[in-house]
Amino acid sequence: MLKMNKEELLIELNPKQKEAVESTEGPILIIAGAGSGKTGVITKKIAYLVESGIPQENILALTFTDKAAAEMLDRVNKLVGSTEDIIITTFHSFCKELIEDNILELKMNSPLKVIEDTAQLVWFIKNIDSFNLEFIKVGFKPITLVEELRKIISKFKDEFVTIEKLENYIENKSKEKLDLENYERLETLKDILKVYKHYEDYKTKNNIIDFGDMLTKIYELLKERPTILKKYQERFRYILIDEFQDTNFIQLQIVNLIAAKHQNLTVVGDDDQSVYRFRGAYLTNISDFRETYPTHKEIVLEQNYRSTKNILGVANKLISNKPDRFVKKLFTENEEGEKVTVSELINEEEQSHFILNQVQTLLKNHDYKEIAILVRRKKDAQPIIDAFDKHKMPYEFVGNSDFFREPLIKDVVSFIKIASNPIESNIEIARVLQRKQICIRPVEVTRFTRYAHKNKLSLYETFESIKEIDVDHDKFNHIKEKLNFIVSEKTVVNLPELVYKILFEIDFYRYEVSLDNKKNISLLNQFYKFTVDYYNLYRNSELEDFIDFIDYASNFEIKTETGEENNVIQVMTIHTAKGKEFPVVIVPDLVNGRLPARYRSDKFEIPKELLNGGQNEFDERELH
Incomplete structure (x- = not known):
């Protein structure tokens, strides 16, 4: 692989991009409009720093997704060769690494156990009765309530609202004379405080942290331990932040602390792509950067x-x-x-038919995967999905979805339930027998289940009498062997190993790879990761506990991770579409109140007085 020198790195850049890459010293704000080549600018700037003689270990680049970090690292590798010492990662991964480096100083135990979003929601729903809520009504929608509770506690972490701050606020506010609206808000906060305390106690007792903790613990460490802060200030002398408009309060404070001494901080963002509610007012982080670093250089990429x-x-x-x-x-x-093209339709049904007809016309010149349909939420896409289903139009939805209701995931879970309790798994065994790749005729499944019912046997026990039933004995015996195998393995391997054997020994992976079904391969990968994450949290739990956990988790929509797209129409949320490109894009529901949506505040909100008193926690004197 050929390395590029400084001059070669600049060859294909326009004047503004070139200026952004060459500006290496001091605080630099790059306003990068959509499609202006910002990723290329960031990666070339990192390479330019290396070619300028900056030691790789002095460079830190932070972004928001693992995928974006991997892409950035790959691009930099192609430009400068080996980048073993450059840190290109996400905010959370960076803070997790700092926690592991300072585990003793933080008085934490190793290894760290990290609770993911879904596991948080399961914990909330399982413990909702123990919170002793007095003002907040659980009602008939506990799922929605726990989602909102998790969201507000996550916001507390983002804004560095600790339990102590919340307690002090409630205590002071309780002394005031309040109108009805403010009284109800205060009572709601009291209930939220109970939940917050329960959740923090649970994590402390079980040596668990969540993503918010990764940030708050490092922020507190850097603020309270000057020698540790100095170490990282000396190490990371050049810092680059991608998608800067998406940073929250605590991320910004961590960056400001580390960048304070050398101030070689480059941030790249676009105020048109996100607005963050910051310090109680709607200001972009870009505005804050200008205030924090008044001598910064500003470059606008508009091409x-x-x-x-x-x-x-x-x-x-x-x-x-x-x-x-x-x-x-x-x-x-x-x-x-x-x-x-702007098309005005009478209703959703007419809109769905119009989109279907447009897609059928577009397919004369485009592949399925070149067509994207962007919606706010999955339910907004449902009429279109129904039309596609009716006309056998291949598509996949990308975004939050009912992961555990995916047919493939239901099949995997069926095998896990059979392994746990084969005698009580009639429904799951019937599902397994009807899997397409097993090629058992429906009439044979009916004969098999009727025999079991007639003889008062479980389906698992009925396999022992297979010779007496008019079915394909070879196929049923093959299934019998597979089921016996996983039932026996349950007692000799741990949970991830059992699931791994199910995914490979039962030929889930082999079958999907043979079809080149990238979506299903991605779903299997995600399920295995889900299993490992659960096992890391609850190593001593039984298989029945994992099944119980899945049953709870299936109440929530989970973001499905996607790799390379299959050749199918891409239906996705606008949020998920960020950073993707398609030759054809269709945006339905351009109706006032739907897209753009009417402003809808979250069920629970942080009082403005708690948003760091309207002041930056970062001591700007450290800049000088």
Whole structure:
């Protein structure tokens, strides 16, 4: 692999991109419009720093997803060769690494156990009766309630609202004379405090941390231990932040602390792509950067490389209506392209048929996977999905979905339930017998189940009498061997090993690989990760406990992880679509109140007085 020198790194860049790459010293704000090549700028800037003689171990690049970090690392590797000493990672992974480096100072035990979002929700729903809520009504929708409770506690962590701060606020507010609305808010906060305490106690007793803890513990460590802060300030002399507009309060404070001494901080963001509610007011983090680093250099990337002139013209016109934005005018040297089509339909049914017809026409010149349909939520896509199902149109939904209701995942869980208790798993065995790849005729399944019912046997016991039933004996005996194998393995291997054997010995992976079904392969990978995450939290639990955990988890939508797309139409949420590109994009429901949505506050909100008193926790004197 050939390394690029400094001059070669700049060859294909436009003047503004070149300026962004060459500006290496001091605080630098890069406003990067959509499609302006920001990822290329960041990666070339990292390479430029290396080629300028900056030691790799002095460079830290932070982003928000593992996928983005992996892509950035791959690009930098191609530019400079080995990058073993450069830290290119997510905020959470970076803070987790710092926790592990300072485990004794933090008075924590190793190894760390990290509780993921789904496990949090399961814990909340299982313990909801023990919270002794007095004002908040559980009602008939406990699922929605626990989602909101988890969300508000996560926000507390993001805003560094500790239990102590919340207690003090409630105590002081209780002394005031309040109107009805504020009284109800205070009573709600008292209940939330109970939940917050229960949750923190549970994690402490079980040596568990969540993603928010990774940030708060490192923030407190850096604030309270100057020698440790100094060590990281000296190590990470050059810091780059991608998607800066998405940083929350505590992430920003961590970055400011580490960057304070050398101030070689480059942030790349776009105020048009996110607004963060910061310090009690709706300000972009970009505005805060300007205040914190008044001597910063600002570079605006306005040339778009992704879209046609017509699409960009519409985008510029729409975004110009956004209030309090940094005014920039994206332009492109690309072709004019086709005009953006706006179609007015009477109702959802007519809209779905219109989209179906449009897709059928588009398929004359495009592959399925080149067509994306963007919606706010999955339920908004349901009428379109129904039309696709009716006309056998291949598609997949990308975003939060009913992961445990996916047919493939139901099949995997069926085998786990059979391993746990084969005699009581009639429904699961019947499901296994009907799997497409087993090729057993429905009439044979019926004969098998009727024999079991007639002779008062479980389906598992009925395999012993298979010779007396008019079915394909070879196929049924093959299934019998598989089931006996996993039942026997349950007692000799741990949970991840058992699930691994189910996924491979039962040929789940082999079958999906033979079909090149990337979505299903991704689902199997995600289920295995889910299993490992559970086992790391609850190593001493029984298989029955894992099944119970799955039953609880199936109440919640889970973000499905996707790898490379199958050749099917991509239906996804707008949030999930960020960073992706498609030749054809269809956006339904452009109706006022739906898209854009009417403002809907969360069920629980943090009082403005708790948002760090309207002040930055970071001591700006450390900048000087």
